[in-house]
Amino acid sequence: AKEAGRDTLRFFDPAMQAQLQQRARLEADLRQALPRGEFRLHYQPQVGGDGRMTGVEALLRWAHPAHGMVSPGDFIPLAEENRLIVPIGGWVLETACRQLAAWAADPATAELTISVNVSPVQFREAGFAEQVLATLARTGAPPTRLKLEVTESLFVDDRDEARKTMLCLKEHGVTFSLDDFGTGYSSLSYLKRLPLDQLKIDQSFVRDLLEDEASAAIVASTIALSESLQLEVIAEGVETEAQRAWLMAQGCQAFQGYFFGRPGPVESLPLQA
Ligand code: C2E
Ligand code: CA
Ligand code: CA
């Protein structure tokens, strides 16, 4: 009886009820966001060893009519739960491909790549590869300039399915980056089985690498691992010159972070007019 009483109390907890209500409101707003045109894509520079921009990562922003800019960390988990991430992710892909097609028309920007984050929910949707190929064809974006960022969680269950989808897209020139590398729980054995092109060192390791020996060791090992597996490696979350110099000395040749540029609308990118 005591147990049941506690459960009942917990169920009618006003704080929890308020939280549920807030969540329901966010979900209702999220459903309207796409038809109302409230999403934006921001772009953050990725630079090479010589400091020149080689491409960008596309980062989703939600311009909420009442709350202003809502960050993806606040709505993507919900969008994954209710599968709204599928149409939202389709919009991201379409918008990024339109940008790629515009850049392709100018020799000054034709080589730039766009890295697009793909949720596992979106990636596992039937016909994902076909959808990407159709978007590339429709927009006229060069497939070799599109990089898809996937996370380790994608490979936990249906590794063979994921591999098939990747191979199909790779055949057309699309490349793959493994995002947040080192933060997942999966073993390293999948690395040799998957057709990846790039490892992306997670920003949590980059942030601490000058203060914390374990982070430094993880970053150094990741750079060495990518070399021996013949994968590109990029460090994200680079905020200081000291971090850049340390990474360069370890052999890292690609960087992304506030030190080089914050995410912003396409007009904010350092492109020649
Ligand atoms: P992520 O893919 O790991 O993206 C990197 C995050 O770090 C971005 O946060 C970026 O703004 C931030 N960042 C970049 N440079 C620095 C730096 O030097 N220091 C620090 N402290 N942070 C830096 P953002 O834009 O808030 O995105 C958060 C997450 O939301 C992303 O993490 C990604 O997982 C997800 N996300 C963003 N856009 C999309 C999208 O279009 N589709 C999907 N499925 N997920 C997305
Ligand atoms: Ca990413
Ligand atoms: Ca990341």
Ligand code: CA
């Ligand atoms: Ca992250």
